[in-house]
Amino acid sequence: MSVPTDRKFLGRLSLPERRYLTDALRTETVGGVLLLLAAVAALVWANSPLGDSYESVQDFHIGPAALGLDLSIQHWAADGLLAIFFFVAGIELKRELVAGELRDPKAAALPVVAALCGMAAPALVYTLVNVVGDGSTAGWAVPTATDIAFALAVLAVIGTSLPSALRAFLLTLAVVDDLFAILIIAIFFTSDLNFAALGGAVAGLAVFWLLLRKGVRGWYVYVPLALVIWGLMYNSGVHATIAGVAMGLMLRCTTRDGEEHSPGEHIEHLVRPLSAGLAVPLFALFSAGVSVTGGAIHDVFTQPVTLGVVLGLVVGKAIGIFGGTWLAARFTRAELNPDLAWPDVFAVATLAGIGFTVSLLIGELAFAGDEALTDEVKAAVLIGSLIAAVLASVLLKLRVRKYQALVSAEERDEDEDGIPDIYEQDNPEYHLRMAEIYERKAAEHRKRAQLAGASRDGADRPA
Structure with a gap:
């Protein structure tokens, strides 16, 4: 019987993977700040003397009624703009499966188990709180999502x-989260099906896939087709964001001879700023505006539905991700990177308790028709995410010096060849270049010392 070999958990990424991660998270960070500002703006607007105008804008309907698309602004943000977000999520998932952290089943097992436990535990916490408190179990999926941009x-x-x-681990958790959130929306929040519209959407997706296979290019071909597919998917009863995911998964995310980037990566690079910088912040602006009063905050911590959401995000996420990671590492004999410690994993698990965008969307779907309860659930998502953010900030700050040293080592490039030195340490040419650099610096230092000495001798010599 073979004994499993030890593997490194949270070890160094490959250079291409690190570069992709850096570019992707740079955009997500900017988008996350815009998301945060949009959420704050929504809360201020909804709780100001102009609060009635906020509701009026939310409920304002626009769109062709003949096509079944006479929707409110809030509805357009949730079903329309978030389709862009899920399109990017689909590309991310495809890339992770064929070229990223999830392409190797053995390497993928640990983050996938962690993500699954990080979704199951919050759902279990929510359900337990509502069964004991005689609340509604309809919102079990609300605290299962992680918002990478907000984090x-x-x-x-x-x-x-x-x-x-750690950033790659957080991103992988979020990608797997998105996958299962998509499945939850498709399975549990699909209304009565219109098979004619659904058949049209499937036919449109088949045409989309065929055009990609034939190598047809041009946004003027794909954008109108994507809008038709989205409209048909919306009218089918399946949540319209599923159309975005499906199209994202169809893109090729592997490179061929002569290609620097795959078509999927190229399109993701173009669309991600639109998703992170416009679509998601606008969704937050028209969804996060809830009444925040002393009574409303009190209700969040006393009603079983809202308390279940808060505890699911704060407690369920942290315990689920950390416990799933520890157990998976224990049974696969994966060694933790010696530069990191298990408290680092717990801090990231706590940070993953920030469930904003998808949690708000699922909250709207779970309690559709009950506007008061929907607003209370949104307030619970905001408060739970805030508590998780504060706790994670404290835990991460305790290790900030260690992180700064690790990041500095990862980014050091003393030979200025565009490749971090940590990736060249086994290369003899690197050591030769470094020896030349050190010799040049030493010669410059000796020259400066001689000039300084000559200057002092001249100053000491009598006139």
């Missing part, structure tokens, strides 16, 4: 930069 915004605000291995 990165928190890191930007507190001034903490995580080592690339």
Whole structure:
């Protein structure tokens, strides 16, 4: 019987993976700050003397009624703009499966188990609270999601930069989260099906896939087709964001000879700023505006539905991700990176309790028709995410010096060849270049010392 070999958990990423991660998270961080500002603006607007105008804008209907698309602004934000967000999520998932952290089943097992436990535990906590408190179990899926953009915004605000291995772990958790959130929306929040519209959407997706296979290019072909597919998917009864995911998964995310980037990566690079910088912040602006009063906050911690959401995000996420990670590492004999410690994993697990965008969306779907309860659930998502952010900030700040040293080592490039030195340490040419650099610096130092000595001799010599 073979004994499993030890593997490194949260070890150094490959250079291409690190570069992709850096570019992707840079955009997500900017988008996360905009998301944070949009959420604050929504709360201020909804709780100001102009609160009635906020509701009026939310409920304002626009769109062609003949096509079944006479929707409110809030509805357009949730079903329309978030389709862009899920399109990018689909590309991310495809890339992770074929070229990223999830392509190797053995390497993927640990973050996938962690993500699954990080979704199951919050759902269990929510259900337990509502069964004991005689509340509604309809919102079990609300605390299961992680908002990567909001989490990165928190890191930007507190001034903490995580080592690339921890950032990759957080991103992988979020990607797997998105996958299962998509499945939850598709399975549990699909209304009565219109099979004609659904058949049209499937036919449109088949045409989309065929055009990609034939190598047809041009946004003027794909954008109108994508809008038709989205409209048909919306009218089918399946949540319209599923159309975005499906199209994202169809893109090729592997490179061929002569290609620097795959088509999927190229399109993701173009669309991600639109998703992170416009679509998601606008969704937050028209969804996060809830009444925040002393009574409303009291209700969040006393009603079983809202208390279940808060505890699911704060307690369920942290325990689920950390416990799942520890157990998976224990039974796969994966060794933790010696530069990191298990408290680092717990801090990231706590940070993953920030469930904003998708949690708000699922809250709207779970309690559709009950406007008062929907607003209470939204308030619970905001408060739970805030508590998770504060706790994670404290835990991460305790290790900030260690992170700064690790990030500095990852980014050091003394030979200025565009490749971090940590990736060249086994290369003989690197050591030759470094020897030349050190010799040049030493010669410059000796020259400056001689000039300084000559200057002192001249100053000491009598006139």
